[in-house]
Amino acid sequence: MSTFDIRSSLREIYPPARILTRPAELAPYESDALTAFRARPVAVVLPQTQDEVVATVRWCNRTGVPFVARGSGTSLSGGSLPVPDGIVIALNRLNRILRLDPTERLAVVEPGVINSDVSRAAAPHGLYYVPDPSSQPVCTIGGNVAFNSGGAHCLKYGMTTNHVLAIKAVLADGEVVQLGGGSVEGVGPDLVGIFVGSEGLLGIALEITLRLLPKPEGYRTVLAAYRTLEAAGEAVAQVVAAGLLPGAMEIMDRLAIEAAEAAVGAGYPLDAAAILIVELEGELPEIEAELAHLMRVIKVSGAYEVRLARDEAQRQVIWKGRKSAFSAVGRLSPDYIVQDGVVPRGRLAEALAEIERLSRESGIRVANVFHAGDGNLHPLILYDGRQPGALARAEELAGEILRLCVRLGGSITGEHGVGMEKRDYLPQMFGQADLEAMRRLRRAVDPLELSNRGKMFPSRE
């Protein structure tokens, strides 16, 4: 089908105003948050109803045109990168919270709903939606579901998949299916579980039933400063060994601290090689008791400065620096790659030392911000895209770090997904038979491989 035919044929479904085809209109959709990759789609359509999405997918199945579903485009793995001969189905207008049932502790939402809007809607009922990726104020639930993106609280609360109860989805051939039933306990194979994190390769979620949790009664947030990155990494292992289960444990290294301080002035100790943030949450009497244990652990962990947030304002200041870290690093470098490999927690210190060595050897600066509680690293690899070859060198270092993660028994991705970026690294983690089974599953659901074509699986195929 020619470009012209595709565009005119889409008018069966959309008024002209909701079919974008001009170069200037398409430009914002050419990449997602991984801006190193770009591709121009033939058209972008803007559905306003689930029926329009279904009609579009059926149209794609009939015409053989591949499609990429997209929310706010915050994917850091190129997950919503367009296919050059395909269309983009932009789901931002499907942004209604269809039902919020506080007594059932669930919310039924459309895929274009912004993550933090769910918690905002649930707040008057004392409830919240747990998964909180750093892009929470912008990213959509549909994207969270596609990539099973988690955030800072995955050790205790699990990833996005643990908070999705049911999904109504349109498969690539236009078949509409209902997976799961809204209860936390299901029967039969966990189909919601296989759909979440499938990176858009199995179809498009139209309605998502989310589990809400009561807001913890209180928090106790501690910031500890260390002279070495390794000491901070070891402190995490000691906290865990003490039998504590914090809601979040985050580490930032010197470069990340410097950037965050310059950006928001959270008052972090600037002479620290690393800071560790540990947050306990739950019933007040319980977290008070846990805090006593935590403080004992932190004291013997070699921290040279320890701060306890005395009130909500102080707590927010501590988190402000952490939450701004990614964007703040933009002050240090015009470009950067964010990796999100995972290592077993006990090998954090080893991984950090090795990343430091790789950074030194390559002469490429790396800032580290990570979810230490679940071993999810976020090395930010700084480069200047205007210098020839700089991106390639940064990507090479990123690849080294991913191989390191696998070597230490971890994963190439903890929350960003494989997408376009890491597809050639998937065989580092999985063998031929494993990948073949995944491919067979993909083809059984989407024989023409129309849905998010080219993602997740190695490029040689």
Add this chain to the structure above:
Amino acid sequence: MICRPRSIDDVQEVVRERTRIRPRGGGTKTALSAPADGETVVDMSGLTGVVEYDPGEFTFSALAGTPVREVEALLAQHGQYLPFDPPLAAAGATLGGTVAAGLSGPRRYRYGGVRDFVLGVRFVDGEGRVVRGGGKVVKNVAGFDFPKLMVGSLGRLGVLVELSFKVFPRPRSYATVHVERADMSAAVEALKDLYVSRFDIEALDLEPPGVLWVRIGGLSESLDVRLQRLLEFLGRAARVLRGDEEVALWESVREFSWVPAGCSLVKVSITPGRVTALEERLAAREPARRYSVGGNLAWVACPGDLGDLDAILTSVGLAGLCVLGPPGRVRLGAWGDGVFAERVKRALDPGGRFGRIA
């Protein structure tokens, strides 16, 4: 015909040689593990042992035939536990059987069910290939989430051979509040209040016609204060259970010792808001039953034929799985869309060796 593989290679061989296969772990889920005519039972009890356990990681990997009890004993040595509280552990349930049946016990209320704690899986698919999915770290999104897919798959998508799980530090002490309400509707209201409260509840069960069991766990030094607050919230005379009596109570719940002899036991997927509708339909027959996980799971015990319960579940739009009882009907009521499940089945077991999925 029963095969008892000693290695993963053996499992592959059996799968390739036989046309109809029923995997079995400890055989505790009688309705699910008994073979139909012509099926070869693959008895996994020979594939046992913890492969890897690092307490500092909160993770372990073990072969699928490993008894849950054995794992629990090992974890307990390091102050850890399986928070999803696998049922029938004392009866001999295995890790593989627990995952394949998709069963969790009352303590799954707090941190999630078996689906939320399984991190990695190796299974033999319908063509005899060993397939791995997931990993051994607590956060990982690389590739399709096969570990989740295997939860509740009833051995019909593959034979599980190895599993990795997340574990947690075990609460150091427990207390349970037993409180009675005048009738079922008052009890359901109390259950709903607790469900949206900020109490960190370990388990929340309702036993018709009006008994609530509320379990809390945590550090010993704060438990009394928390218990006091909970009692004030419940606002009336309640009995508090502690120590051995408390532990024994929940042990009997997860072992299903309360199920009358000769009854089949059906797991029903439900939500708190639908408990009343199911209760109204069950009222005439009054089967032994228990609402667990804050009203997200009903266990219904029925003598004899399950036709009535099937009809009742269908009428209220709920799905049930028969776990204990004679082999035969295992799916009851209104199961979801089979189209997606069929396609998944086609990918992993195209020859249909493991039986129908839907």
